[in-house]
Structure formats: C-alpha cells, structure tokens
Amino acid sequence: MIDFYLNGRRQQCADVPAETSLLELLRLHLGKTGTKEGCASGDCGACTVAIGELDAQGELEYRSANACILPAHQVASCHLVTVEGLARSDTPHSAQPHSSQLHPAQAAMVDHHGSQCGFCTPGIVMSLFTLYEQQRRTRAPLTQQHLEQALGGNLCRCTGYRPIRDAALAMGDYPDFQLAWADNTELADNLAGLRSDAYVAPQNYAMPQDIAALREMKRLRPRAKLVAGGTDLWLETTQRLETLDDIIDVHQVAELRTIDETAGGWWIGAAITLAELSPLFSEHFPAFEHLLHRFASSQIRNRGTLGGNIANASPIGDGPPVLLALGARLRLDGPEGARELPLEDFFLDYRKTALAEHEFIAAIFIPHPSAGRNLKHNLKIWKLSKRREDDISAVLGAFAWRIEEGVLRDVRLAFGGMAAIPLRATATEATLEGRAPDSAAFAAARQQLGEELTPMNDVRGSAEYRRTAASNLLERLRLMIEADNNHSAIKVTLDAYAH
Numbered sequence: 139m140i141d142f143y144l145n146g147r148r149q150q151c152a153d154v155p156a157e158t159s160l161l162e163l164l165r166l167h168l169g170k171t172g173t174k175e176g177c178a179s180g181d182c183g184a185c186t187v188a189i190g191e192l193d194a195q196g197e198l199e200y201r202s203a204n205a206c207i208l209p210a211h212q213v214a215s216c217h218l219v220t221v222e223g224l225a226r227s228d229t230p231h232s233a234q235p236h237s238s239q240l241h242p243a244q245a246a247m248v249d250h251h252g253s254q255c256g257f258c259t260p261g262i263v264m265s266l267f268t269l270y271e272q273q274r275r276t277r278a279p280l281t282q283q284h285l286e287q288a289l290g291g292n293l294c295r296c297t298g299y300r301p302i303r304d305a306a307l308a309m310g311d312y313p314d315f316q317l318a319w320a321d322n323t324e325l326a327d328n329l330a331g332l333r334s335d336a337y338v339a340p341q342n343y344a345m346p347q348d349i350a351a352l353r354e355m356k357r358l359r360p361r362a363k364l365v366a367g368g369t370d371l372w373l374e375t376t377q378r379l380e381t382l383d384d385i386i387d388v389h390q391v392a393e394l395r396t397i398d399e400t401a402g403g404w405w406i407g408a409a410i411t412l413a414e415l416s417p418l419f420s421e422h423f424p425a426f427e428h429l430l431h432r433f434a435s436s437q438i439r440n441r442g443t444l445g446g447n448i449a450n451a452s453p454i455g456d457g458p459p460v461l462l463a464l465g466a467r468l469r470l471d472g473p474e475g476a477r478e479l480p481l482e483d484f485f486l487d488y489r490k491t492a493l494a495e496h497e498f499i500a501a502i503f504i505p506h507p508s509a510g511r512n513l514k515h516n517l518k519i520w521k522l523s524k525r526r527e528d529d530i531s532a533v534l535g536a537f538a539w540r541i542e543e544g545v546l547r548d549v550r551l552a553f554g555g556m557a558a559i560p561l562r563a564t565a566t567e568a569t570l571e572g573r574a575p576d577s578a579a580f581a582a583a584r585q586q587l588g589e590e591l592t593p594m595n596d597v598r599g600s601a602e603y604r605r606t607a608a609s610n611l612l613e614r615l616r617l618m619i620e621a622d623n624n625h626s627a628i629k630v631t632l633d634a635y636a637h
C-alpha cells in the first residue's frame with residue numbers, strides 16, 4: 139500500500155507492482171494525465187513533479203523530481219504535487235481557470251508566452267513551482283544561477299528558452315498566491331502521522347528503515363536489486379524493458395542517511411543525495427560543489443545518491459574520479475560484517491566491482507583537505523561534455539596536489555572516460571611527484587599519460603579526442619598553477635573556460 143498525499147488529498151494505492159514508476163502510478167492508476175512522458179529516461183523534464191517532505195523543523199520542503207524514473211513506492215509518506223495541484227478552482231464549473239486563479243508559475247508562463255505546443259509546459263511549470271517555493275522559503279533573491287539550476291533539466295523544443303526565462307524572472311512580481319491545498323493547515327502533521335505508520339510493502343519491494351533490517355534483507359534476498367534514487371537503475375525498465383521484480387530500497391535506511399564528521403574527514407552515508415551534499419562541498423570542496431551544477435539536472439540531483447553513483451561503476455560517472463583524487467574510502471556492509479577498502483580497489487573492470495553479492499555500500503569516507511600535511515590542498519575538476527547542463531561526461535579530469543618548497547607533492551590525477559573504469563593515472567602522477575610544476579615536467583606527464591591510459595571510443599567522443607582532451611587538461615592544470623604562483627591575469631581567462 140502506498141499511502142501518501144497528492145495535491146493535498148490523501149491517496150492510498152494498493153497492489154502497485156514493484157517496478158511501477160511514479161509516472162505510471164499517476165497516469166495509469168490515478169488518471170492524472172497532466173504529467174507528461176517525453177523520454178522516459180530523465181532527460182527531458184516533461185514528467186517533472188514536486189515532492190514535499192518534512193525538514194528537520196517539521197516544515198514541508200519541495201524538490202523537483204523526474205516521475206518517469208522514480209519508483210512509485212518512494213512517494214509513500216510524501217506530499218506529491220503535480221501540475222493539477224497548482225491552480226485554484228474556486229469556481230468549479232468555469233471551463234478555464236481565470237488567470238487570477240493560476241499559480242504565479244503558470245500565470246507568468248501565460249503572460250510571457252512561454253508555451254507553444256505545451257508538451258514540455260507541465261514539467262516546466264513544476265520546475266518553476268519548486269523554484270518559487272524555494273525562493274519563498276529562503277527569501278533569497280532569484281539569481282541567474284538559481285534559475286539555470288532549476289530549469290537545466292527541462293527541454294523545450296518549440297518555444298525557445300527566453301520567454302520561459304522571462305516568466306521565471308517575473309514570478310516574484312505576482313501577488314501572493316494561496317494554493318488550494320495550503321488551506322489544509324494539518325498537512326504537515328498528517329504527513330508526520332503517515333511516517334510513523336507502518337509502510338506495507340509488496341513482497342518484492344522492501345523498504346528497510348535501518349541497517350540491521352537491510353543486512354537481513356540482503357541475507358534473505360542476495361540477488362534483489364538495490365535502489366537508492368533510481369536515477370540509474372530505473373532506466374533498466376524504461377529503456378531496456380527489463381523486469382525489476384525483486385527490489386530492496388535503501389533510500390530510508392537511517393544509517394545510510396547521515397553525514398558523520400570525524401577528526402580526519404567525513405563519512406557520507408551512501409543514500410545521501412547529491413543535492414544534500416552541496417552545503418558540505420561548498421564549504422570544504424568548492425570545486426566539487428561547482429561540478430554538482432554540471433551533474434545531470436536538479437531533478438536528478440534531488441534523488442540520485444553518491445552511493446548509487448559509485449555502485450553503478452560507470453566509466454563516465456562524475457563522482458568517482460573526484461573521489462579518487464581526494465583519496466576516498468568505502469565502507470561495505472552486509473550480513474557477514476563490514477569492511478573498508480580504498481575506492482581504487484572497488485572498480486575492477488567495466489561495470490565490475492569488488493562488491494560481493496550480499497554486500498552494499500554503507501558509506502563513503504572523504505578525508506579532510508587539511509588532513510596529513512599542513513600544506514594547502516588544491517583540487518581542480520574539469521568536465522568535458524557536449525552540453526553544459528544535464529549531460530554525461532566525455533572526459534572528466536580531477537586533479538589534487540600540494541606544493542611544498544616549490545615542488546609538487548601528493549599528486550593525484552584521476553580520470554573518467556579514459557578507460558573501462560574510473561581510475562588514477564599513477565605512472566603520470568609519478569612523473570610529476572617531487573618536481574617543479576614547469577613545462578618540462580608537464581611535457582613528460584603528458585607523454586606518459588598518452589602511454590598509460592586507453593580511452594573509450596563511443597558516441598560521446600573518439601579515443602583520439604579523449605586522449606588529446608585529457609592531455610590538454612594537464613596543460614590547463616600547468617597554466618593554472620603557473621597563474622596561481624605568479625598571481626597572473628591569465629587566471630581570469632582560464633577560470634572563465636573552466637566549467
């Protein structure tokens with residue numbers, strides 16, 4: 139039974155098969171067809187909905203998500219808002235709501251001509267709605283960056299983005315709007331009540347709440363597929379039409395949902411979402427936080443987890459090369475106990491990992507940047523992809539180093555897209571270790587890199603392109619270090635291109 143609130147009203151959906159997506163639940167089971175299916179792969183945003191969950195203060199916080207790749211069972215105990223839930227229909231018999239009854243996200247889209255064929259429009263309106271809600275909650279000014287983040291996961295093929303952008307910028311000028319379901323002042327309390335009710339899952343969809351229950355599930359059903367955010371796994375059913383008939387959902391396992399700071403660094407629970415990592419990264423690893431803006435879209439970052447990003451072992455995943463450069467470790471757990479291993483020992487071959495059948499990733503350890511030697515730790519990350527937003531890397535380079543008495547120390551050069559697994563170029567690192575960061579050292583490093591790595595050859599880039607691009611990233615690194623040392627104006631130019 140999936141027990142949740144939809145646009146302010148309680149919904150109880152029984153007998154929902156495990157592999158049902160939220161989009162299917164809405165359109166096929168509940169007849170709510172306002173939410174559209176464009177790609178069914180998380181790319182276009184037509185299916186965007188807002189998921190409201192209680193924050194630490196017991197207030198509802200709304201985040202956008204792609205309904206097409208979201209397991210329907212994950213909305214249990216949530217307040218789901220769809221495009222049908224925004225306009226007030228105080229005059230139920232009027233054919234069309236008058237514009238004063240529209241939510242500012244909708245009214246602004248109408249007034250700024252932000253919709254032509256309209257297929258993308260429900261998804262865009264829902265992204266604008268979550269943006270509006272976030273601005274209202276935080277009282278932060280609407281910046282270009284917020285706007286791009288909110289809309290980066292929505293494609294429109296006929297209107298063009300300027301009118302949509304204009305609508306976004308104008309939303310705040312509309313009078314305060316009371317959502318129909320906001321009249322239900324007990325909504326948050328009711329949701330809290332649902333949370334404490336036992337969730338009755340179908341036999342083949344388990345949702346353990348703590349690590350002991352997860353271990354037990356893995357013992358009983360070692361072959362069941364784990365799902366966290368579903369942003370990768372759910373494509374198996376929507377794109378490859380495979381059956382997901384035995385699922386263990388880890389997204390509510392309490393121990394996988396914490397970030398624990400120790401003297402040496404942070405243990406990040408595997409089910410912490412990418413969006414939730416933003417505050418930690420922006421304080422301690424600004425380059426990693428910057429990369430998050432180019433990691434998929436808001437919808438995906440709101441659901442996708444760091445654990446899922448590692449476990450899927452994609453050679454072009456964005457998190458693993460950065461974590462390799464930072465010296466991350468993993469804690470694997472299971473019915474037979476826990477063990478730790480360095481991240482580089484986790485990736486064995488294309489999509490093959492050191493994870494045993496009964497194991498799961500419990501947490502990821504990222505060392506504190508100042509741990510070890512008292513030298514400034516540097517980190518640069520460059521992602522090369524065809525589009526700036528919502529695109530997978532062709533090549534990603536993540537470089538960490540320190541400078542001690544004019545020479546490079548603790549050099550770690552990690553790449554995605556340059557082999558069947560994300561990996562460090564250790565021989566290339568060795569050519570730089572202990573040397574001054576000059577042209578000669580980097581020329582040797584570039585030569586070594588060409589010999590050390592065997593890039594992939596696929597639609598995102600030929601092996602030759604990748605080899606050249608990775609080598610050029612090393613040259614960019616040299617220029618950066620040089621500019622840093624000389625406080626040179628060239629840095630401005632380099633930063634401008636360093637997405």
Ligand SMILES: Cc1cc2nc3c(=O)[nH]c(=O)nc-3n(C[C@H](O)[C@H](O)[C@H](O)COP(=O)(O)OP(=O)(O)OC[C@H]3O[C@@H](n4cnc5c(N)ncnc54)[C@H](O)[C@@H]3O)c2cc1C
Pocket residue numbers: 179180181363364365366367368369370371372388408409432433434435438441442443444445446447448449450454455456457497498499500528529530531
């Ligand atoms: C449109 C789109 C854009 C994307 N863009 C990017 C991008 O720019 N960069 C990028 O790196 N990725 C991208 N991805 C891939 C994906 O979103 C990320 O890899 C994400 O971090 C996966 O996390 P998840 O929680 O959704 O994983 P899930 O889909 O839940 O799981 C992924 C895999 O990991 C396993 N798994 C999950 N949690 C655990 C655990 N705790 N222990 C063991 N196994 C586990 C699952 O069984 C599954 O095999 C994109 C995906 C889409 C659909």
Ligand code: FES
Pocket residue numbers: 174175176177178179180181182183184185186204205206207
């Ligand atoms: S239908 Fe395209 S993102 Fe869901």
Ligand code: FES
Pocket residue numbers: 252253254255256257258259293294295296297
């Ligand atoms: S209005 Fe047609 S796709 Fe956006």
